[in-house]
Amino acid sequence: MDTKTLHEQFNAHQKRARTKIKILQLLLLVCLFITWEMTTYYRILDPLIFSSPTAVFQLFISKISDGSLLPHIGVTLLETVIGFLLGTLMGTLIAISLWSSTTFAKVMDPYLVVLNAMPKVAIGPMILVIFGPNMMAVLVMATLISVIISTIVIFSAFQQVNENYIKIMQLFQANKFQLFRHVILPASTPTIISTLKVNVGLSWVGVIVGEFLVSSQGLGYLILSGFQVFNFNTVFLALCIIIVLATIMYKGVEMLERALLKKFNIG
Amino acid sequence: MTLVEVKNLQHLFFSNKDYTTALHDVNFTVQAGEFVSFIGPSGCGKSTLLSILAGLIEPTAGTITYHTADPKIGYMLQQDYLFPWKTIEENILLGLKIAKKDDPKIVHDLLHAFQLSHTAPLYPSQLSGGMRQRIALARTLAIDPSLLLLDEPFSALDFYSKLLLENFVVKTLQQFQKTAILVTHDIEEAIAMSDKIYLFSHRPGTLIQTFIIPEAIRALPPFDARNHPEFQPLFQHIWKELEAHGYENIT
Numbered sequence: 001m002d003t004k005t006l007h008e009q010f011n012a013h014q015k016r017a018r019t020k021i022k023i024l025q026l027l028l029l030v031c032l033f034i035t036w037e038m039t040t041y042y043r044i045l046d047p048l049i050f051s052s053p054t055a056v057f058q059l060f061i062s063k064i065s066d067g068s069l070l071p072h073i074g075v076t077l078l079e080t081v082i083g084f085l086l087g088t089l090m091g092t093l094i095a096i097s098l099w100s101s102t103t104f105a106k107v108m109d110p111y112l113v114v115l116n117a118m119p120k121v122a123i124g125p126m127i128l129v130i131f132g133p134n135m136m137a138v139l140v141m142a143t144l145i146s147v148i149i150s151t152i153v154i155f156s157a158f159q160q161v162n163e164n165y166i167k168i169m170q171l172f173q174a175n176k177f178q179l180f181r182h183v184i185l186p187a188s189t190p191t192i193i194s195t196l197k198v199n200v201g202l203s204w205v206g207v208i209v210g211e212f213l214v215s216s217q218g219l220g221y222l223i224l225s226g227f228q229v230f231n232f233n234t235v236f237l238a239l240c241i242i243i244v245l246a247t248i249m250y251k252g253v254e255m256l257e258r259a260l261l262k263k264f265n266i267g
Numbered sequence: 268m269t270l271v272e273v274k275n276l277q278h279l280f281f282s283n284k285d286y287t288t289a290l291h292d293v294n295f296t297v298q299a300g301e302f303v304s305f306i307g308p309s310g311c312g313k314s315t316l317l318s319i320l321a322g323l324i325e326p327t328a329g330t331i332t333y334h335t336a337d338p339k340i341g342y343m344l345q346q347d348y349l350f351p352w353k354t355i356e357e358n359i360l361l362g363l364k365i366a367k368k369d370d371p372k373i374v375h376d377l378l379h380a381f382q383l384s385h386t387a388p389l390y391p392s393q394l395s396g397g398m399r400q401r402i403a404l405a406r407t408l409a410i411d412p413s414l415l416l417l418d419e420p421f422s423a424l425d426f427y428s429k430l431l432l433e434n435f436v437v438k439t440l441q442q443f444q445k446t447a448i449l450v451t452h453d454i455e456e457a458i459a460m461s462d463k464i465y466l467f468s469h470r471p472g473t474l475i476q477t478f479i480i481p482e483a484i485r486a487l488p489p490f491d492a493r494n495h496p497e498f499q500p501l502f503q504h505i506w507k508e509l510e511a512h513g514y515e516n517i518t
């Protein structure tokens with residue numbers, strides 16, 4: 001046998017193995033849904049609390065057709081995307097200001113530690129009072145939850161840039177801005193992108209909590225209002241949509257990460 | 268013509284509890300166009316001295332005088348530290364860009380002279396270690412420095428690449444008429460490449476001896492210099508001196 005057929009055999013083998021995993025994963029999902037359906041159908045689990053796949057699906061169809069679901073999805077999606085972009089952007093900007101002044105960074109250090117340790121959702125009611133029960137409050141919540149950790153992670157990436165790269169720039173008599181643009185920023189790009197990935201998840205937390213509090217629209221509002229009237233079909237519907245959307249968003253950022261890393265020739 | 272003059276140089280590193288005297292009473296001069304090597308035991312302050320010469324560290328005491336207007340310093344380290352996010356061309360151009368003198372022709376001429384024109388659009392990760400060190404040299408030369416500092420630039424390379432690069436560096440520095448200071452642990456390398464060798468003491472580092480390399484060895488490229496009849500006796504002589512000072516092994 002020549003190497004070419006051996007290689008083809010190897011590829012075919014790999015492909016079979018991958019397909020097998022995919023099928024097993026899908027099978028597990030189907031099993032989960034069947035178990036959910038059966039247990040609630042035969043009342044092993046109370047369908048009033050645990051709903052059921054068919055009930056959720058029927059609700060989904062009816063809410064799509066009467067147009068009452070899409071606005072909620074749209075609002076939540078918008079809030080999440082803006083929240084995680086703002087969180088990362090502001091985190092980067094604050095990190096830059098910390099980097100540009102050592103004194104500022106040292107003064108801010110204990111405050112950052114405290115702010116990072118504080119559970120951000122605890123000040124949710126304050127945000128509600130300050131910004132009023134509207135989208136703004138949700139956005140603030142979503143941003144706040146990711147901005148501090150982004151700042152800390154990105155700032156420490158700035159500080160960990162190999163000092164020999166900085167030495168070379170000093171020999172070129174580069175100013176602070178040039179140093180940042182040519183060395184610090186590109187060297188930290190992988191970290192900034194990885195915070196983007198973490199912040200997607202955090203923003204979802206912030207948005208849902210924010211919507212619980214503001215309680216006027218969005219998937220978080222659907223969960224809360226469904227719970228209040230003991231309509232768990234709505235709760236599970238909102239939950240399923242959140243899971244799907246959050247996963248898609250995470251995968252999207254992951255693809256963006258790969259594309260960017262390739263573009264900057266890093267990683 | 269004297270290019271740089273170092274007088275009564277002393278440097279201390281301070282920490283909370285303690286201080287380290289890295290350099291003590293260092294005096295020497297380097298002539299324009301000269302190739303000088305520093306050898307000495309590990310930790311004696313050679314890299315610190317180069318950082319001071321480059322203006323990256325302010326010495327605790329003593330003076331450094333450059334007898335040239337607007338002295339520019341080139342620095343080559345053990346690793347190339349090419350910026351991985353920039354192409355080879357961008358890497359070499361960067362120093363010129365910062366000095367607002369970016370002229371792609373300088374870069375192209377350098378790459379051409381180094382026979383590395385084909386690497387211009389590539390990224391550092393696509394090049395071998397020896398090629399990367401040559402690009403690092405090109406990046407250093409692009410800003411037309413008055414003095415080149417080489418801190419063990421060959422020590423991360425395999426023996427064969429190292430010999431090739433030694434020849435290449437000496438040839439290039441002669442061609443561009445550059446003054447250079449090389450820090451090395453390799454006595455043979457120091458003899459083969461330089462005009463003069465300064466031997467440093469244990470920390471706190473100070474100059475304890477100067478060896479002048481005979482004209483016959485200097486005239487040859489490093490690779491051939493190693494085969495010159497005067498090479499081995501000189502090596503033995505320096506080796507004996509090192510032993511006499513209590514460090515048979517300076518690596």
Ligand SMILES: Nc1ncnc2c1ncn2[C@@H]1O[C@H](COP(=O)(O)OP(=O)(O)OP(=O)(O)O)[C@@H](O)[C@H]1O
Binds near residue numbers: 280289309314315316
């Ligand atoms: N930034 C620093 N802070 C404190 N001490 C330092 C610093 N840099 C170097 N030293 C100390 O100063 C002394 C000289 O260090 P240096 O790096 O100059 O030695 P070297 O001769 O280059 O050694 P090697 O041959 O191993 O490279 C060492 O004892 C080192 O520990």
Ligand SMILES: [Mg+2]
Binds near residue numbers: 313314
């Ligand atoms: Mg050193």
